Each structure stands twice: as C-alpha cells, then as structure tokens.
Amino acid sequence: MIDRLKNINISKILITSLLLWILIGFILYPTLRTFSVSVHSQGDISIINYLKVLETDAHFTAIKNTVVLGLLTVLICGVIGTALAFLVHFFELPYKRVIDKLLMMPLVLPGLIIVFAFVQLYGESGLITKTIQNIFNLKEVPFKFSGLSGILLVHAYTQYVYFYMNVSIAIKHIDQSSLEAAKNLGASRFTLFKSVIIPFIKPALIASSIITFMTGVGSFSAPSIIGGSFKVMTTQILLAKANNFMGLAASQVIILTVISIMYLVVFRYYENKVTFVSQVKGVKISPIAINNKITRNVLYAILIILVVIIILPILTIIVLSFVKPGTWMVDIYPREFSFDNYVKIFSKSRAFAPFINSIAISLITAVSCMIVALPSSYIIVKAKSKWKVFIEFLVMLPWAVPSSAIAINMINAFNHPTIFTGENVLVGSYILLPIAYFVSLLPLMVRTTTISLHNLNDDYIDAAKSLGASRWKTLKNVIVPFLYPGLLTGFSFVIIRSIGEYTLSAFLYTTSNKPISIAMVNGIFEYEIGLAMAYGALVVLIAFVGNLFINKIRKY
Numbered sequence: 001m002i003d004r005l006k007n008i009n010i011s012k013i014l015i016t017s018l019l020l021w022i023l024i025g026f027i028l029y030p031t032l033r034t035f036s037v038s039v040h041s042q043g044d045i046s047i048i049n050y051l052k053v054l055e056t057d058a059h060f061t062a063i064k065n066t067v068v069l070g071l072l073t074v075l076i077c078g079v080i081g082t083a084l085a086f087l088v089h090f091f092e093l094p095y096k097r098v099i100d101k102l103l104m105m106p107l108v109l110p111g112l113i114i115v116f117a118f119v120q121l122y123g124e125s126g127l128i129t130k131t132i133q134n135i136f137n138l139k140e141v142p143f144k145f146s147g148l149s150g151i152l153l154v155h156a157y158t159q160y161v162y163f164y165m166n167v168s169i170a171i172k173h174i175d176q177s178s179l180e181a182a183k184n185l186g187a188s189r190f191t192l193f194k195s196v197i198i199p200f201i202k203p204a205l206i207a208s209s210i211i212t213f214m215t216g217v218g219s220f221s222a223p224s225i226i227g228g229s230f231k232v233m234t235t236q237i238l239l240a241k242a243n244n245f246m247g248l249a250a251s252q253v254i255i256l257t258v259i260s261i262m263y264l265v266v267f268r269y270y271e272n273k274v275t276f277v278s279q280v281k282g283v284k285i286s287p288i289a290i291n292n293k294i295t296r297n298v299l300y301a302i303l304i305i306l307v308v309i310i311i312l313p314i315l316t317i318i319v320l321s322f323v324k325p326g327t328w329m330v331d332i333y334p335r336e337f338s339f340d341n342y343v344k345i346f347s348k349s350r351a352f353a354p355f356i357n358s359i360a361i362s363l364i365t366a367v368s369c370m371i372v373a374l375p376s377s378y379i380i381v382k383a384k385s386k387w388k389v390f391i392e393f394l395v396m397l398p399w400a401v402p403s404s405a406i407a408i409n410m411i412n413a414f415n416h417p418t419i420f421t422g423e424n425v426l427v428g429s430y431i432l433l434p435i436a437y438f439v440s441l442l443p444l445m446v447r448t449t450t451i452s453l454h455n456l457n458d459d460y461i462d463a464a465k466s467l468g469a470s471r472w473k474t475l476k477n478v479i480v481p482f483l484y485p486g487l488l489t490g491f492s493f494v495i496i497r498s499i500g501e502y503t504l505s506a507f508l509y510t511t512s513n514k515p516i517s518i519a520m521v522n523g524i525f526e527y528e529i530g531l532a533m534a535y536g537a538l539v540v541l542i543a544f545v546g547n548l549f550i551n552k553i554r555k556y
Contacts, residue, residue: 016387019375023394025420027439030409031257031397037412038250049251059236059252066217066233067259069148073155073216074209080156081163081208082201087303089171092287100168102307105314107161108493108543110500112221112517113536114158116524117313118145119226120320120533122153127316130332146228154222157310159215163208170204174285210267214260218402220503225521234404238507241408250412253405261400314540321537323530341534351531354519355538358499361515365437366494369445370487372438377449378479382458399443407507410436430513436504441497445490452486488549496546500539 041048053059087093088100106114121128122145132142145153174197182196220234227235233256240249290296324336325344345351373395379385380392398406414426426432460478480487502517509518516535523532 030413033413034250034409049247062231062236070213070217074212077160081160085167092289108496108547112502117316147230150226151222166204166208170201174200176285253408317536320533341530354516358516361434362495362498364434365498366491368438373445373449381453395446403503433508437498441494448486448490452483492546
C-alpha cells in the first residue's frame with residue numbers, strides 16, 4: 001500500500017513537472033524573452049525602443065488606431081450580435097434552428113478567407129461594387145472597401161458571432177418568473193428590459209466584449225490586406241520584424257499585450273461586480289410572439305437579408321473557385337468555369353504541398369493541445385495542487401496575447417539554443433509553426449475540457465478507486481469516456497481554427513511548411529484568383545464538415 005502511494009506521488013510529480021516544463025518553456029519563457037529584448041539596446045538595458053514607439057508619429061498613430069479599432073469592433077459587433085440573439089431566441093421565429101446554425105457559421109470560417117471573399121464582392125473591382133456602378137451608371141465606384149470602414153465591415157461579419165452566441169445562451173436562462181413578477185408590479189416594457197433582462201444578459205455582454213476587443217486589436221488579415229493607410233500595431237510589428245528591428249517589434253508586442261490585458265482586467269473586475277442571481281424560482285423563458293404583422297414582416301425581411309449577406313461570401317468563394325485560369329481578366333462576371341484549379345491543386349506537387357502542410361500542422365496542433373489540455377484541466381478542476389493557479393495562468397495567458405505577439409515571442413525565444421528545445425534553434429524550422437499554433441489554441445482546448453471536467457461527478461472517480469482501479473485505469477475507463485465528447489469538440493475546433501490560420505503563418509512560415517493561407521495570398525497577388533478561391537473552398541469544406549461533426553457530438 002505504501003509502495004502504491006509512493007508510485008502515485010511519483011507519477012503526480014512527473015506529470016506536473018513535465019507539464020510545467022512545456023508551459024514555462026513555450027508560453028512563459030517566450031513572453032519574458034520578448035520583454036527582455038524590448039528593454040535592451042546594443043547590449044544595455046534601455047527603454048529606447050519604447051520611446052521610439054511612443055514618440056514616433058507613425059507608431060503612436062498605430063497604437064491609437066488599434067485601440068479605436070478594438071472599441072469600434074466591440075460596439076458594432078455588440079449591436080449586431082445582441083440584436084440577432086434577441087430576434088432569434090427571444091421572439092417566436094420559424095426555422096429557428098436552421099437560422100441559428102447559419103448565423104453561427106462565421107465562427108468556424110478563417111478570417112483570411114472572408115477578407116478575400118469581401119474583396120471579390122465589395123472591392124474596387126468587386127462583383128457587387130461594379131454591378132451597382134453599372135446599374136446606376138456611376139462614373140466612380142459607389143464606395144471604397146478599404147481603411148477603417150473596410151476593416152470594420154469584415155470584423156462585423158466575423159466577430160458578431162461572439163455576442164450572438166453568448167447572449168443567446170443568456171437569453172435562454174432569463175427567468176420567466178422574474179418577467180411575470182415585474183409585469184404584475186406594473187413595470188413598463190422599458191423598465192422590464194432595463195431592470196430584469198439587462199441584468200441577466202450583462203455578464204454575457206461583458207464576456208463577449210472582452211474576446212471581441214482582444215480579437216479586434218489583434219486582427220491582422222483585414223488590416224494587412226485592405227487597411228491601406230490605416231495602420232495598426234499588428235501590421236507595424238510585421239514591418240519591424242521584416243526589417244529586422246526586433247527590439248522595436250518586441251516593444252510593440254509588449255504594448256499590444258498590455259492593452260489587451262488591461263481591457264481584460266478592467267472588464268473582468270466589472271463582470272465580478274455585476275454578477276446577477278435570480279431570487280425567484282427559475283422557469284425557462286417562453287419565446288414572445290410578434291403580433292403586429294408589419295413589425296413581424298419587417299423583422300423577418302431584415303433577418304433574411306442578414307442571412308443572405310452571411311451566405312454570400314461563402315457562395316462567392318465556391319463559385320470563383322471554378323473560374324477557368326486566365327479567363328477572368330476584364331469582364332465584371334466570370335464566364336468560363338472548369339475544374340482546372342482543383343486539378344492543379346491535387347495533381348501538381350507544388351500546389352498540393354500547402355494543402356498537405358495545413359492538414360499536417362493542424363493535426364499536430366490538435367493532438368498537442370489535447371495531450372497538454374487534459375492533465376492541465378484535471379489539475380485546475382479536480383486536483384489539490386499548489387501549482388493549480390500557476391498552471392491555469394499559463395494555459396490561459398495566450399488567450400490575452402494577440403497572435404502577432406505570440407509569433408514575435410516565438411522568434412525571440414527560439415532564435416538561439418535553449419534548454420527547452422534541446423539546445424536547438426527552431427527559427428526557420430518546420431516545427432516552430434505548429435508550436436505557435438499550439439500555444440495560440442491551447443486555451444480553446446483547455447476551455448472545453450475544463451467545462452467537461454466540471455460536469456464530471458467525483459463519486460465516479462472515488463468509486464473506481466475504492467474498487468481498486470489504478471490511476472491509469474480510472475483515467476482510461478472513467479474519466480476519458482466521460483470527457484471524450486468535450487475532447488473531440490475541442491479537437492475539431494482546433495483543427496478548424498488552425499487549418500486557415502494566417503497571422504502566425506505570415507510571421508513564421510518557411511518553404512518547408514508553407515500553409516494554405518499563404519498559398520491563398522500568393523494566388524491573389526499572382527492574379528490566380530481561381531486557384532486562391534479553390535484553396536479557400538477546400539478550407540470552407542473542412543470547416544463545414546468539422547462543424548457538422550461538432551454538432552453531432554453535442555447531441556450525445
């Protein structure tokens with residue numbers, strides 16, 4: 001019995017030690033290394049890099065633009081996502097399930113693909129832009145899809161889903177008894193909304209604003225492709241890195257990270273202050289019927305238009321992927337279609353390599369995230385460990401760090417031999433990109449596994465132990481079977497999010513691991529639009545299949 005306890009303690013120590021080694025080596029150390037680079041100049045400790053950022057007009061303007069972009073993204077996505085959540089889930093609506101799934105689609109679509117689809121639709125030579133110009137016989141294009149307005153349009157499409165998803169869940173938990181009690185006390189509709197509904201959804205609004213702000217300030221695809229003269233910190237970081245001004249890039253990364261963390265801390269504090277608990281017996285809210293025919297038809301029309309707007313970019317990607325190479329040069333609409341782009345991808349090794357690279361890197365990332373997330377989540381939720389808080393901090397730290405900052409962290413940390421890499425230099429190697437993907441997406445996997453573990457009854461584990469099951473058998477026969485839906489959901493999400501990832505790839509890819517996102521960008525700039533859209537269509541297909549798989553798992 002004593003020997004068994006010793007073995008258990010040894011295994012605990014080994015697992016915890018290995019976990020800390022990975023988390024410190026690939027999350028904390030790169031962050032600290034970037035900070036160190038930012039405060040050194042010519043071998044001496046100095047704040048000159050920060051002074052350059054704050055005193056140079058271009059860099060300081062980028063900081064202001066980044067904050068403005070983040071705040072406007074929160075505002076616009078908050079209005080759109082919250083309004084859609086109420087329209088779909090608070091009121092009676094036909095085909096609610098289908099509409100809900102359609103509105104969730106941007107969650108699983110890579111931002112880069114959406115940017116390119118929007119360019120083909122709303123750009124200067126876009127299909128919709130030219131159609132409007134011809135219909136109304138305009139001398140100039142009716143609008144310009146670039147700068148701040150263009151970026152916000154893309155953000156509105158790709159990020160409203162955070163508000164929609166969280167507010168939808170909050171609406172489903174609104175207490176019908178609370179609404180009835182307020183009505184019986186003579187509350188007006190405005191008072192009802194202000195005093196009852198808002199407190200129920202406020203935590204969801206705050207949580208959504210946090211993730212939307214951090215995604216907004218860390219945005220790279222839209223600013224780099226359609227930003228034009230509207231410079232933000234992510235594009236300035238890449239510019240500094242490309243010119244080998246790593247001290248300047250490091251200081252910009254630290255400033256961007258601090259901006260994200262400050263927003264997170266402030267709103268998390270506010271979230272804790274406004275936590276609301278209903279004091280009456282919970283009764284599931286019943287959707288409200290819209291009796292006014294005109295109001296109902298107007299709302300339905302708006303919803304249909306929004307659904308069309310959501311589906312249109314995806315259809316654009318698919319249709320343009322069949323454009324015959326070299327045929328769509330002058331005409332507004334493509335006239336010749338073929339399978340040539342797909343044939344080229346699957347028959348030419350140079351064109352096929354990015355597709356295989358993205359699949360391989362995504363699988364490596366998902367497997368790595370699962371291996372690390374499972375013990376991390378168990379320690380965070382179930383174990384009594386002195387390292388619990390520290391491990392939770394490390395696994396969630398990348399959630400508050402923009403992807404461009406993670407990329408610079410990787411470069412600063414692994415451009416020289418370290419004990420964490422077996423004294424190997426990883427910059428320029430194949431494996432650095434999967435490592436960066438792993439760091440970026442680990443919080444997503446940990447989130448899904450911790451939710452599952454919270455729902456795991458400790459009595460099952462205690463019963464297995466009382467029957468003499470070892471820790472390995474308990475893990476294999478009790479814990480993992482219970483967690484596998486959550487694990488597979490997280491696994492699928494990681495693959496979907498990494499298959500078309502662009503920001504980390506733009507900073508870290510090499511000729512040996514060139515992913516599909518970089519191949520798409522190259523295709524656009526080399527005027528092979530059909531080929532680029534074919535890559536995009538394949539990513540959309542993978543995302544669609546992955547989304548169906550996730551929905552299938554959630555039913556069990």
